[in-house]
Amino acid sequence: NPGLWYGVLSAFAYAAGNVARKFGLNVMPDALLGVAIGAVTGVLLFVVTSAFAASYRAALRSTFSSFNPWLWLAGLLASAGQVQFFLAIDRSTVTRVSLIASLEVFSTIALTVLILGARERLTRPVMIAAGLGFAGTLLILPGG
Numbered sequence: 001n002p003g004l005w006y007g008v009l010s011a012f013a014y015a016a017g018n019v020a021r022k023f024g025l026n027v028m029p030d031a032l033l034g035v036a037i038g039a040v041t042g043v044l045l046f047v048v049t050s051a052f053a054a055s056y057r058a059a060l061r062s063t064f065s066s067f068n069p070w071l072w073l074a075g076l077l078a079s080a081g082q083v084q085f086f087l088a089i090d091r092s093t094v095t096r097v098s099l100i101a102s103l104e105v106f107s108t109i110a111l112t113v114l115i116l117g118a119r120e121r122l123t124r125p126v127m128i129a130a131g132l133g134f135a136g137t138l139l140i141l142p143g144g
Contacts, residue, residue, distance in 0.1 A: 015098070021086060022094045031086035038082065099140050106134050 024034055050056035062068075081104075088097040109130055113122050 018089065018094050018098055022089050025086065025090045029090055031083060031090055034086045035079065035082045039079070096140055099137055102133060102137055106130055 021034060024037075025031070028034075046056060046060065050060045063071075085097065085101060088101070109122065109126070112120050
């Protein structure tokens with residue numbers, strides 16, 4: 001399944017990004033500037049990719065021609081999460097913050113089951129993996 005491999009590559013890219021964020025904050029400790037640089041970089045990569053992929057061109061056109069409140073809400077919430085992530089790694093270690101931020105996975109699973117239950121099923125292997133991951137995250141939380 002190519003989607004699974006894209007997920008693995010995404011995880012590695014995100015992990016490398018977390019380390020780069022910490023280096024960037026060591027040089028210039030400004031979380032909002034870090035988020036702004038990340039957002040501009042994302043926009044530029046999307047625009048460049050749209051030159052090669054028709055689906056990206058269509059998405060870019062529809063971004064400015066039609067209003068999708070769900071995408072705007074997702075963008076706002078993701079941006080707020082990025083600001084909080086930058087602030088967290090500025091005040092703690094990347095490894096600790098990344099493990100705590102992995103709670104996002106469990107929140108996503110819970111919301112998916114709650115909101116999209118009919119479209120996405122929660123399987124036993126996913127529940128076991130989520131339980132083990134959640135237990136591991138609890139071990140590094142303060143007092144854990």
